[in-house]
Amino acid sequence: MNVETFFPELLKKNKRVIARAISYVESEYPQAEELLIKAHQHSGLAYRIGVTGPPGAGKSTITNQLAKLYLQNGKSVAIIAVDPTSPFTGGALLGDRVRMSDIGRNENIFIRSMATRGSLGGLCKKAIDAADLLDAAGYEYIILETVGVGQSELDIAKAADTTMVVLVPESGDAVQAMKAGLMEIADFFVVNKCDRPAAEQAINALKTILMLRNHDEKTFLPEIVKTIAQDNIGIEEIAKEISRHQDHLKKFDLLSKKRIQRTKNRIKEIVEEKLTQNLWKQENVFSFERLIEKSFAQKISPYTIAEDILNTFKLNLSQKDENGNTASISSSV
Amino acid sequence: MNVETFFPELLKKNKRVIARAISYVESEYPQAEELLIKAHQHSGLAYRIGVTGPPGAGKSTITNQLAKLYLQNGKSVAIIAVDPTSPFTGGALLGDRVRMSDIGRNENIFIRSMATRGSLGGLCKKAIDAADLLDAAGYEYIILETVGVGQSELDIAKAADTTMVVLVPESGDAVQAMKAGLMEIADFFVVNKCDRPAAEQAINALKTILMLRNHDEKTFLPEIVKTIAQDNIGIEEIAKEISRHQDHLKKFDLLSKKRIQRTKNRIKEIVEEKLTQNLWKQENVFSFERLIEKSFAQKISPYTIAEDILNTFKLNLSQKDENGNTASISSSV
Numbered sequence: 001m002n003v004e005t006f007f008p009e010l011l012k013k014n015k016r017v018i019a020r021a022i023s024y025v026e027s028e029y030p031q032a033e034e035l036l037i038k039a040h041q042h043s044g045l046a047y048r049i050g051v052t053g054p055p056g057a058g059k060s061t062i063t064n065q066l067a068k069l070y071l072q073n074g075k076s077v078a079i080i081a082v083d084p085t086s087p088f089t090g091g092a093l094l095g096d097r098v099r100m101s102d103i104g105r106n107e108n109i110f111i112r113s114m115a116t117r118g119s120l121g122g123l124c125k126k127a128i129d130a131a132d133l134l135d136a137a138g139y140e141y142i143i144l145e146t147v148g149v150g151q152s153e154l155d156i157a158k159a160a161d162t163t164m165v166v167l168v169p170e171s172g173d174a175v176q177a178m179k180a181g182l183m184e185i186a187d188f189f190v191v192n193k194c195d196r197p198a199a200e201q202a203i204n205a206l207k208t209i210l211m212l213r214n215h216d217e218k219t220f221l222p223e224i225v226k227t228i229a230q231d232n233i234g235i236e237e238i239a240k241e242i243s244r245h246q247d248h249l250k251k252f253d254l255l256s257k258k259r260i261q262r263t264k265n266r267i268k269e270i271v272e273e274k275l276t277q278n279l280w281k282q283e284n285v286f287s288f289e290r291l292i293e294k295s296f297a298q299k300i301s302p303y304t305i306a307e308d309i310l311n312t313f314k315l316n317l318s319q320k321d322e323n324g325n326t327a328s329i330s331s332s333v
Numbered sequence: 334m335n336v337e338t339f340f341p342e343l344l345k346k347n348k349r350v351i352a353r354a355i356s357y358v359e360s361e362y363p364q365a366e367e368l369l370i371k372a373h374q375h376s377g378l379a380y381r382i383g384v385t386g387p388p389g390a391g392k393s394t395i396t397n398q399l400a401k402l403y404l405q406n407g408k409s410v411a412i413i414a415v416d417p418t419s420p421f422t423g424g425a426l427l428g429d430r431v432r433m434s435d436i437g438r439n440e441n442i443f444i445r446s447m448a449t450r451g452s453l454g455g456l457c458k459k460a461i462d463a464a465d466l467l468d469a470a471g472y473e474y475i476i477l478e479t480v481g482v483g484q485s486e487l488d489i490a491k492a493a494d495t496t497m498v499v500l501v502p503e504s505g506d507a508v509q510a511m512k513a514g515l516m517e518i519a520d521f522f523v524v525n526k527c528d529r530p531a532a533e534q535a536i537n538a539l540k541t542i543l544m545l546r547n548h549d550e551k552t553f554l555p556e557i558v559k560t561i562a563q564d565n566i567g568i569e570e571i572a573k574e575i576s577r578h579q580d581h582l583k584k585f586d587l588l589s590k591k592r593i594q595r596t597k598n599r600i601k602e603i604v605e606e607k608l609t610q611n612l613w614k615q616e617n618v619f620s621f622e623r624l625i626e627k628s629f630a631q632k633i634s635p636y637t638i639a640e641d642i643l644n645t646f647k648l649n650l651s652q653k654d655e656n657g658n659t660a661s662i663s664s665s666v
Contacts, residue, residue, distance in 0.1 A: 033636050040634035256629075263635055264625045270639035272609045275646070279608060280601075292597045296589075301373035302596055303366050306603035313608070 003034045010035075011042060013076075013137050015110060022112055025129045036129055043135035044259075046078075049242060050160030051145040052185070057166040058192040061229040062238065063145045067109060069235050070141050076108035078139040082127045082146045082156055083115045110134060124155040125269055131159065157185035159262060161255060162245045164225075164238065166190045167206075169198035183209060188222035188241050192229050199226070220248045279313055336367045343368075344375060346409075346470050348443060355445055358462045369462055376468035377592075379411075382575060383493030384478040385518070390499040391525040394562040395571065396478045400442060402568050403474050409441035411472040415460045415479045415489055416448045443467060457488040458602055464492065490518035492595060494588060495578045497558075497571065499523045500539075502531035516542060521555035521574050525562050532559070553581045612646055 009017040021039075024032045049066075051059050060081070067077045114127050131142050146156045157163040165186035189206055191199060203224050210222065225241050227234030249255040288309070295305045342350040357365045382399075384392050393414065400410045447460050464475050479489045490496040498519035522539055524532060536557050543555065558574050560567030582588040621642070628638045 037634040037636050040636075041632050044632070260625060260629050263629055264621075266635045267621075267625060267628065267638050267642070268613075270635055271612065271642050271646075272605075274639055274643055275608055275612060276605045278643070279604065288597075288600075292593060292600065295600065296593050296596055299374050299377070301370040302599045302603055303370050303373075305600050306607055309600070309604050310607055310611070313604075 003031050003038065007035065007038050010039070010133065010137050013107070013139075015107075018110060018133060018137050019112070021133050022114075022130045025126055025133065026114065032129070036132060039133050039136035041136075043132050046131075046135040046139055046142045047162075047246060048131060048135075048142045048144060048160045050157045050163035050185075051143060051166060052157055052163065053166035053190075054168075057168045058227075058229045059145055059166050062166055062190065062192065062227065062235070063143050065229055065232055065235040066238055067141075067143065069239055071106060071108055075140045076138065077141045077143065078110040078131075078134040078137075079112070079143045079145060080127050080130050080134070081111070081113045082123060082144065083113060110137075110139060124159070125266075125273070127156065128159045128266065154185055158265060161249065161258065162187045162242050164188055164190050164242070166192050167202065168193045169196045169202040186222070187220060187245050188225065190225045190227055190234075190238060192227045194226040194234070195228050218252045218254065220245055282313060282316060336364050336371065340368065340371050343372070343466065343470050346440070346472075348440075351443060351466060351470050352445070354466050355463045358459050358466065359447065365462070369465060372466050372469035374469075376465050379464075379468040379472055379475045380495075380579060381464060381468075381475045381477060381493045383490045383496035383518075384476060384499060385490055385496065386499035386523075387501075390501045391560075391562045392478050392499050395499055395523065395525065395560065395568070396476050398562055398565055398568040399571055400474075400476060402572055404439060404441055408473045409471065410474045410476065411443040411464075411467040411470075412445070412476045412478060413460050413463050413467070414444075414446045415456060415477065416446060443470075443472060457492070458599075458606070460489065461492045461599065487518055491598060494582065494591065495520045495575050497521050497523050497575070499525050500535065501526045502529045502535040519555070520553060520578050521558065523558045523560055523567075523571060525560045527559040527567070528561050551585045551587065553578055615646060615649060 006017060006021070010021055021035055023029075024035060051063050053059055063079055063081070067079055070077045112130060114123060114130065127144060131144060134142050144156050144160055163185055165188075167189060169191065189210075191203055191206070193199075194203075203226070206224050210224075215221070222245075223237075223241055225234055225237045227238065229235070246255075249258065291305050291308065294300060295302060339350060339354070343354055354368055356362075357368060384396050386392055396412055396414070400412055403410045445463060447456060447463065460477060464477060467475050477489050477493055496518055498521075500522060502524065522543075524536055524539070526532075527536075536559070539557055543557075548554070555578075556570075556574055558567055558570045560571065562568065579588075582591065624638050624641065627633065628635060
């Protein structure tokens, strides 16, 4: 598939083409990078919303309802559901996405589930790449939803302009333990299933913790939004809180700062990935297999072997680049 | 602290010294690598057991009971509890470890909780480094327990000789989704809280899934161990299944293969970490901040900027190494 002929179709919001473009990114096709470089020139207009929280809190339901609300208001929405908990299946196991089929045929909505194939870090990077493609395609809102808890939430949250953390009243110990972490990434909180008895107690606890956060005049003071997502209660309040946060970011010129920081993190990630790819392409050069056997047989520490490999890699770089040219000629910065 | 005087104490199982050595690894002290290189020469005798599964399944209780059993049998045990779900607190929130205080004073047991400080990958690497130190110190069994679900489980499981996955009968949808992943890493399964009504159903489901796995004569055919860990029921059966798996690995010469593979993965990780450290040490060389602003202002893709940075890095490597020497002289492989 030729990116040149392919790309204009993506900009026209051709869903089939977008889906294929994301697959290219997901499967690390050689065309992916060219596509992303092109997409970048057309991106930056979408507003990115992160939805995170512990399993079972109702994130998918909230995401779906919120998307429907935006659609009703004449906006276009893309959903990327990131599932870091299924590392081996190679496909997302989000059965509840089936529920979305009624709006799945709508022109102005695009839904994609992404599951872990290799490393977790890789998944988050690909989800952010997919968001760039959807941004370029012209979706006004991009919702990044993550399933599960841990590092991936933080990475996805850092990629969003506004991040909401969805909790349920009786989330129990696991959530208690995580609160410290989730507090840092939440622009605001949603307490879902708030018709349950423990709701008021959970909200009061959240308020107390929120008061402990450092804040100055540039700090957004979040509301705690109460929802019963499956009855579509509180979804408009979520949209309002998102828009209130968006206004706040604009007012204090925080949005561009946030995005510059995001770009910085992405560049770092890409550089590291490319560098390690460069390294392992040369696996044969430093006889990796032989070194490992030696390490094992002679009880040489992996740290010592690692140092050897690095030195070989550096020496090799200094002599030839990956195309066999000397580095000083080929590297034009 | 001088590693030369310090290290012999570690080999003598001085708990205070071991604790400090692990802190060095955790905080990335300059002495850490020297310590690990030395420790490696004395390691390889411990048997490493991975305990994983969804939150609330009873992993800590099982780990504690199993450790007690080994102690009663005159063995020495070290527990490393890895908690990837608390990325911001900088300390592990494992309240239930308090329960262990009764055996915490025993000479032959060492317990350490490790929580995420930076990246998830980093945590797993440090936990494995800590296991090496404990191995060198002479603990016969090292139990690596992880809290939560996701990539970290896989990494920790890959670092163990025998990995058990602990489930509860009614683990619900989240676990259903994960099963595919957990299946791959489990050497055997423990169904805890098996006095609950759904236990038989859960066990039958597991049996069915286990039958679907590919196997030949070298495949270990696992039992499903039923436990009620808080009543100390089924713990001996766990120990038996571990030892049956250990015998199996030895019989088919699989243990050394597993360990060579593990060493290979570790070396890769260390090389990548060192390489990226080398890279970002030179942040000023390629004016990273300026490049990012340029990227943002001119809508240049992060991928393009990343390529620029890499080329500068390579060019720089080809001229000087980190000490300012030319690479061809300094790199002695």
